[in-house]
Amino acid sequence: xxxxxxxxxxxxxxxxxxxxxxxxxxxxxxxxxxxxxxxxxxxxxxxxxxxxxxxxxxxxxxxxxxxxxxxxxxxxxxxxxxxxxxxxxxxxxxxxxxxxxxxxxxxxxxxxxxxxxxxxxxxxxxxxxxxxxxx
Numbered sequence: 547x548x549x550x551x552x553x554x555x556x557x558x559x560x561x562x563x564x565x566x567x568x569x570x571x572x573x574x575x576x577x578x579x580x581x582x583x584x585x586x587x588x589x590x591x592x593x594x595x596x597x598x599x600x601x602x603x604x605x606x607x608x609x610x611x612x613x614x615x616x617x618x619x620x621x622x623x624x625x626x627x628x629x630x631x632x633x634x635x636x637x638x639x640x641x642x643x644x645x646x647x648x649x650x651x652x653x654x655x656x657x658x659x660x661x662x663x664x665x666x667x668x669x670x671x672x673x674x675x676x677x678x679x680x681x
Contacts, residue, residue: 579622587615 575582587594594611596602601609 579626580619583615583618587611587618611675 589609594614595609598611598614599609599611601607
């Protein structure tokens with residue numbers, strides 16, 4: 547039996563546990579999406595082979611729904627690349643200093659760093675951040 551922490555109520559304690567498990571599940575499902583695609587293919591192989599396979603009318607090819615599996619994996623890869631590109635695009639920031647900033651080091655006497663214009667602002671669009679060419 548796990549004792550509840552002293553400063554948390556019973557509901558808060560289990561809400562934190564639920565949130566942690568939910569976040570862990572979301573993280574794992576995102577990272578193992580291809581495993582879920584393979585598992586879904588293996589569980590529904592008969593239905594995929596008879597109904598969804600592009601080559602179901604060509605039994606000599608022995609496709610057995612692998613065309614459908616490859617299409618789903620390609621969709622997952624494209625979705626992952628789009629999410630990654632959007633994440634990179636939305637999370638690149640730079641800060642510009644715009645007012646005076648004084649930094650004093652208390653351990654060393656008579657030393658202070660003075661910067662002109664130290665307020666940080668975010669520009670709307672930066673033209674001088676290097677972006678490598680797309681392959």
